[in-house]
Amino acid sequence: MRLLLLLTFSVLPLLGASPVYAVAPSPSALSALDRETAALERVHSVVVAHAGEIIHEHHQGGPGVASPANIKSLSKTVLAAITGAAIEAGVIESVQQRLVTLLGDQVPNGTDPRVGEITVAHLLALQAGLERTSGSNYGAWVASANWVNDAITRPFVDEPGGRMLYSTGTSHLLSAALTHASGETTHALAQRLLGDPLDITIRPWLRDPQGIYFGGNDMQLSPRALIEVGELYRNDGVVFDEAGNGERVLPEGWVEESWQARGTSQWTGDGYGYGWFITQLAGEDVYYGRGYGGQALFVIPEREMTVVITSDPNPPSPGGQFQQRLNKLVEGLLAENGE
Template identity: 25%
Template sequence: MRNTLRWSARILLVLVLATAIVGFWQREQITRLLAVNSLFAEDRIVHNFSHMDEAFLTVPVPRGIGATTELGYGAQATLPAQVDQWIVERSVTSLVILKDGNIAHESYHLGTGQDDRRISWSVAKSYLSALMGVLVDEGVIPSLDAPVTQYVPGLADGAYDGASIRNVLNMASGVVFDEDYLDPQSDINKMGRVLALGGSMDGFAAARSGTFAAPGTVWQYTSIDTHVLSMVIRAATGEPLAKLLSEKIITPMGLEYAPYYLTDGFGVAFALGGLNLTTRDYARMGQMYLQNGYYNGQQIVPANWVAASTVSSAPTAQDAIGYGYQWWVPQGAPEGEFMARGIYGQYIYINRARGVVIATNAADRKFREAGVSDQNIAMFRSIANSI
């Protein structure tokens, strides 16, 4: 009996030690998984959105050694009366408005500050589009009608087989991808766990196997499409995304702070939503696009790419919001009105006719409720028309 107890005690000790060792080696993954599970909690979401580097793997996007492009101050705007209520209802954390390139309004809310580098979510998609435009202009990617498998053979025989770069830019890949943020088993949430646990985003994208339509025929918002675009860019250049974005977009713009990307466990940038910048620097991106890609004394993004990517070219429904090359076009938009948009209330809104750029960040846990998106667009238009 004593021998049995001794062996049982030894086995128990071994199991405890083994568990401790596994826990030690996996504590970072566990921490990141816990961070994903509590990322949008009401009492943590505001802090989390300004401190994503506390919980996830990251890589810097250097801003270069040049001087910061100054944002001057113009006449301070008298905003519509309903703006204050909208800020509260939509849990807005920052609001920067440029009129003719000068700051007409700047405010920070819910305990956040000017220096916070805030998560972009899908606003990052529009940055990737800008980078694609530069590479197309340089001849690195000669044709948008080339199949993505020409650059990434590992996608052959999967869901992206037959899709062109243009199809994927338009989010008309026809690939099945469940974007339901409220369903723990949706593809978007499975992807989040891959990111948190240090898995491979490339592997996750290559594993997509289902399609619901022929490429180019139906528009459906599919975030993994943007990661596939990043795979094409990395394959065409042989360079990591953070380095390319720094050289082609960020450094020429003269930002105040170096952005950073969230990454997977292999150092691959989370291209579809992992950029983090200050709200002022988001506004600089908007001003560059308002000026047809010209900023800081140079043509950063080709003007013809800005024009092509910010008009509704995707096969969206006639009575729905339009989509270009990773940019949104509001319903009924006049020429030169378009925006980058991310979940939970991240926006860069451009109204070229009014000379207005609005960059806003938020922690809006009700962003998916009916009418919220329309309310935000209506607010941006009201602000633009008032200054």
């Protein structure tokens, strides 16, 4: 697997001074990470990268660090990257393009006129305004005969661009929009526009009854592959080969836009951008994606760090407090690194 090799750094204000690189976590900090991880039996793997290099891997169950794992709703973060890559490739125009334009004749008759106001940006930020398909509504939604029609015809509980309403149905509408606009499956787009440049394999995953790849759930990526996705964002949407040559995968400015809070999680209070939650750990700005059961991808730009955690994705859910315990694992690395 090709790692992203660009080393970001801050330059000392003194003319002629050598660049200063963020210090990598110490061996003692990584040993402490392993001990704390061992207490979380649900966790399968933890992978830590610093300045473009994987510096630590810990595996204690489930698929290995190089094996595909079900990343559950962390798929929303990957879907956001696919969308950015589709914009860079000209598959869709911009985040301001409207859902109905992309779906075309796939929009059901009799939908609420406000559906015409929903943009790609609203879908990325989970601000469509439609009733959620997650939570207590999830089972009925995935049991429906047409997931797209079910999601798009739900009643509005807010205006497009209003509150963040965590809903996998909203992400699935984005997958459908990508499919109908491109004439390719979401999986084909994912591998061509994201997997190939990052030199990772994205396996096919679950489809709905109409053949649309599940938007926002059940993607299969290895922890090492997720490191590459995180590094792509850490390097501002550019991937570098071993010779240091860069290829822009995401549009210029995409990462900054993605990491701008457009809504707030009602469960954690963290901000939410385009597929990424936004928080602070140990005084550092941290951007993360998360999935059911303990799947997580963290990017900490100022520390030049990317961290991936995968866990048992099967019910029962350990609940939101488990995510806080994963946050503590990363916080421990950052706190030690800052001493």
